[in-house]
Amino acid sequence: MFKVDETPQKKAVSVAYGIFWGIFPLWGFQLAIALPTAALFRLNVPIVFFAANISIPPMIPFILYASFWTGALVWGGNHGDLSLDKMGDLDVIQTNIYQYTVGAIVLSFVAAFIIGLATYLVLYKRNASR
Template sequence: MKQWQRGLRYLYLRFVRLQATPEQISRGFALGIFWGMFPLPGLQMAIAVVSAAVVRGSKLAAAAGTWFSNPLTTLPLTAFNFHVGQSVLGREWEDLPTENLRSLDSFLALGTDFITGYLMGCLIVGLAFAVVSYFVGIPVVDAIQRRNAARRLKRRKARFYKPLKYRDRSQLH
């Protein structure tokens, strides 16, 4: 358990200490969020990193953004994306056939109506979440970077500018 905690702490610190502008970090994170909405297990992170490199966003932030869709959030996000897609295409809401989402063959067997509705929902929800995460991310990243810079400056000052201790002159002779 401690290895997981150390690993997560390391990744968190790497993310917080990214040497990029808030716009670049937010751009990368937004791309990760966008690609994380699509049903591309194993490819989400690679596509997000490549697209972040193309638009000069942070590649590490893009990889981290894809973690938004994880085993705990996959089913709720899939259902939400499916229903958004159904609504946008003007179709009646159907129940999400969760038993058919276990393999690629059973997913493809659901037909083009299901798949187009689902992918339309992925596109719309992904765009919405990406835009929100980009504009919310800029001030958040800026604040984190300013806080970290202030802490580093304070530590540097404490190390190099130690307070002078005045000694009693009578001890010098």
């Protein structure tokens, strides 16, 4: 389950998988899905666990904000008041649930790809310099 000598590719995929589930809009079920499926896919489960915890409480307003704006870009316009100080207001979230959901799904894929690629490049460079 946890090997120190895993390839940079496997570690990067584990990070990307965790980031994906950490942002994906299934709040409360993210780890319940991410960890067993990571074990099934033979990923590094501790890395997936730590990466999936991107959705810790201090990060939630930023994830919500980024998800709303990503949804606005994908859906074609802002469909509500999306200022960062209103991200804790459930009325704002309920009014814009479709925009949020679309944005969170797209953001989870994009963030997983970017962070996974960055992780791979850092690990590859670190291994190459040894």
